[in-house]
Amino acid sequence: MATPKIVVLGAGYAGLMTVVGLQKKLNYNEADVTLVNQNDYHYITTLLHEPAAGTQPADHARIAIRDIIDEKKVKFIQDQVTAIKLDQKEVHLANNEPLSYDYLVVGLGSAPETFGIRGLLENALFIRNINSVRMINQHIEYMFSKYHNEGQRQDLITIVVGGAGFTGIEFVGELIDRMPELCRKYDIPREKVRLINIEAAPTVLPGFDPELVDYAVKYFESNGVEFRLSTPIEECTEDGVILKGGEEIKAATVVWTGGVRGNKLVEESGLETMRGRVKVDEFLRAPGHPEVFVLGDSSLVFNKENDRPYPPTAQIATQQGQNCAKNLVAAIRGGQMEPFVFDLKGTVASLGRKEAIGIVGKSKLFGRKAAIMKRIIELRWLYLLGGIPMVLRKGRHLI
Amino acid sequence: MATPKIVVLGAGYAGLMTVVGLQKKLNYNEADVTLVNQNDYHYITTLLHEPAAGTQPADHARIAIRDIIDEKKVKFIQDQVTAIKLDQKEVHLANNEPLSYDYLVVGLGSAPETFGIRGLLENALFIRNINSVRMINQHIEYMFSKYHNEGQRQDLITIVVGGAGFTGIEFVGELIDRMPELCRKYDIPREKVRLINIEAAPTVLPGFDPELVDYAVKYFESNGVEFRLSTPIEECTEDGVILKGGEEIKAATVVWTGGVRGNKLVEESGLETMRGRVKVDEFLRAPGHPEVFVLGDSSLVFNKENDRPYPPTAQIATQQGQNCAKNLVAAIRGGQMEPFVFDLKGTVASLGRKEAIGIVGKSKLFGRKAAIMKRIIELRWLYLLGGIPMVLRKGRHLI
Incomplete structure (x- = not known):
């Protein structure tokens, strides 16, 4: 045989x-x-x-x-x-x-999944794999580096994140952490940068625990994130996005996380x-x-x-x-x-290095505790792949 | 009064x-x-x-x-x-x-100084000031980050430096130093990257000591730099440069240092x-x-x-x-x-961190010695600006 x-x-x-x-x-x-x-x-x-x-x-x-x-x-x-x-x-x-x-x-x-939004595949960036995320990071830096060379155009330092699901929220949380360093690097006042999160559904993280969603929204808003909820994107262009109803938001960076x-x-x-x-x-x-x-x-x-x-x-x-x-x-x-x-087993969404929200078993977690839980989940994945040696080799920055 | x-x-x-x-x-x-x-x-x-x-x-x-x-x-x-x-x-x-x-x-x-080359101001990058060099660096990284996302197009990892005077040569020397790390970061084989230095005059560093010029050219060529001498650039386009005679070199990055x-x-x-x-x-x-x-x-x-x-x-x-x-x-x-x-007092051109060529007084310098001389010149400038405290504050990475 x-x-x-x-x-x-x-x-x-x-x-x-x-x-x-x-x-x-x-x-x-x-x-x-x-x-x-x-x-x-x-x-x-x-x-x-x-x-x-x-x-x-x-x-x-x-x-x-x-x-x-x-x-x-x-x-x-x-x-x-x-x-x-x-x-x-x-x-x-x-x-x-x-x-x-x-x-x-x-x-x-x-x-x-583009849900038929025009121009999305051509003009937006996607959190898909190593190649695409390296490009997103460099795209953002490149636009910031242009700011003082090209008449301090607002669109160069405007970032639109399409979708407020898990990926969108985790990415926005990370952008909040990144902004101080990026602004210092390119001599850009932090308050001039716009981070806009656009979601077609009436809430952030649809279906997730409302109390935790509220925690996330407050944390984001206190860090200058603008939410546009119940707002479908109609088209993505070279200049930014056009919302349902015709309003245009000019943004040199549009990242789609909508599904x-x-x-x-x-x-x-x-x-x-x-x-x-x-x-x-x-x-x-x-x-x-x-x-x-x-x-x-x-x-x-x-x-x-x-x-x-x-x-x-x-x-x-x-x-x-x-x-x-x-x-x-x-x-x-x-x-x-x-x-x-x-x-x-549970669901945890990180909101940056030190903030997260989540449900594990029947417990709601937020803040630092949830952030630690998120890292434990990542360490567990390394453990499943290669035991303790893999945790030690690839997980140090998580600890 | x-x-x-x-x-x-x-x-x-x-x-x-x-x-x-x-x-x-x-x-x-x-x-x-x-x-x-x-x-x-x-x-x-x-x-x-x-x-x-x-x-x-x-x-x-x-x-x-x-x-x-x-x-x-x-x-x-x-x-x-x-x-x-x-x-x-x-x-x-x-x-x-x-x-x-x-x-x-x-x-x-x-x-x-563009010497009337068409499209240069619109499409080339210039080593002018802090804003412009931050943008050059980010431009190069952005193009490298696109490589695996956009069909591994050769032009994305082709860098043309227009002008082989001091600025051009020092920039190319620095690019040589930078490539290994950049290639590792974006999973690009080093030998695929093209660094092309184009100069209208028949020699690199026109007017400089021929023996030292020869040293620089050999060092560059052994690191894969392609020289195009006696070759005026006729036009700079969105796609690269067009040389006198009509040959086109496709390059996503064109840096002009010609004067x-x-x-x-x-x-x-x-x-x-x-x-x-x-x-x-x-x-x-x-x-x-x-x-x-x-x-x-x-x-x-x-x-x-x-x-x-x-x-x-x-x-x-x-x-x-x-x-x-x-x-x-x-x-x-x-x-x-x-x-x-x-x-x-003398002239020293750096060819990267550890290489340089120069004439100080009546002595020709090259290699490590010249590189040290270049740093001494930079330290002297800090000293003129603010004495020993300035040297200590801003000159550490030069020592």
Whole structure:
């Protein structure tokens, strides 16, 4: 009997947890495991708002894949996936021969959801990955550096953040921390800088605890952030944004955090998707394809309590990867698979280095306590990836 | 008899040396001395290539004027000069009442000389002042940060430096030092970056010692710099430069260092100028205006040995300021003025942190020795401005 071939696409939270689980549980030669990822590193999505604002170097938000995988058990291919051929059980790559599989794990992440806003893809910046956040930080600095060279134009030091969900709020919080240093560096009075957070919904962090939302809004407003709620953006131009009703805000920097959709490769594979996401079965498998597991931002898992899909988060992706590793081992060994059940441990949104809000278990947290909780969550991720050595190597700035 | 009013325009090398000389030599109330400068700091032009390349923070290349002047003896006005009215003996300012003077010292510096190259002012960057070099550094970083987001376009990591005179060479030397860190930061292989130095003359550093020029060229070429000599730039576009003959080099960053001319305010005052520079008399005074001293980049002083004008340098401006301070004191006290005689102490061009070439007295210097000499020259400038305390406060990174 041939050794079963497992191909894992994407080294995000879900893909890496799958691979780390497999290399722990499987014996040598029990399966051929191959991980495919575009970069030779994993990036920590939940920290990307920091390098985006320039408060931490980008290297703090990424980990070399070679430092995570056991190369005796997992083969790593750095390449871009160009197509998933479900019928042939093959994955096509940009620069390598096609890979055939017996089991496929799809953890290809997300793409920005623009909700049809004109000009967004062309003119806005997105907190997506290491490359994009390095560019956001440099974009902001470049605009600030132009200020005294180009007639002190207000738009150069106006930053619009579209979306007041988790990413938007965490990014604005980081910008607050960053401004004093940035203003000093470019001789710009802090009070001249405008930070504007625009959200179509009537509240910041829709669905989150109102008391904590109130805490965040007060903290932001006391630091000069302007909120525009119940205000959809109609168009993003080279000069800024045009709001519903026609008002224009001139801003040299527009960062869109308004939402994500699944990777288009999943749609193109022929699987049925909703906004690029596949409604998976209880074992996280694609309908009609028991050999294909779809995880993370590409998957749609429903909360049975309210029949609504769980929002795509690092937390759910991590648990999906852990579940998938177990179930792949069961499948190979002919054991019983376990249905996926999401265990929501809590939610913390950072508002900068020293401020955060969150719910852990049944407790509401805010301020310094919540900020420490946020870091504990990040340290836990490092621990899951590589135990104490990884925590020590990559987590020092979190402690 | 009314106290004579001395107005000094510009806190560059010449203006500051004048003011520092006056505040040393004059008694309290012997004259009303006013210094006018656009910024509340002096910038060290001979160090600007460092923050332009990002090898040193911009703050290393500037000194607060309040730390240099004795406010009991010198009044400082931070403002922009808008016009010099020679007939009324008045200086007009953007945000203050006009200043009347008995003696005027014009040290307003320079503007880029474009030699009629089309598109240069619109599309190139210039090593002019703190604002412009901060922008150059951020421009380069921004282009590098775009590289992996915009299809790895070669022009994003191609830097053209127009002009291989002192500023051009010192900037290219600094870029060599900067590249390893910058490439690491943005995951760009060093060998993909192009540094191209374009010069219309047939040699680098025209007029400089050929043996030292050869040393510099070899050092640069061994670090991947491409020279295009005897190659005038015909046009600078949004996409790069077009050379004489039609060849286009696509480059997202074009820095022009090809020369300077005098500040246009001097021309506009009605004084006769050549390329914005006034041919001054032996006491550095404007023809027909014995009460107006013109120093630094705005002045034209001829070398009697070859009847050619001395190039505008920090060294000559410094000596002019020292001479002017003495002569103003003599004028006020009814003493004898001293003609200005330039004493060329030497010339050193840095090629980065650890490399330089230079002639001091009759000795040729290169490599580490020359690099140390360059720093000694910078330390001497700090010493002239504020003695040992200034050397200790601002010169630490030079030692």
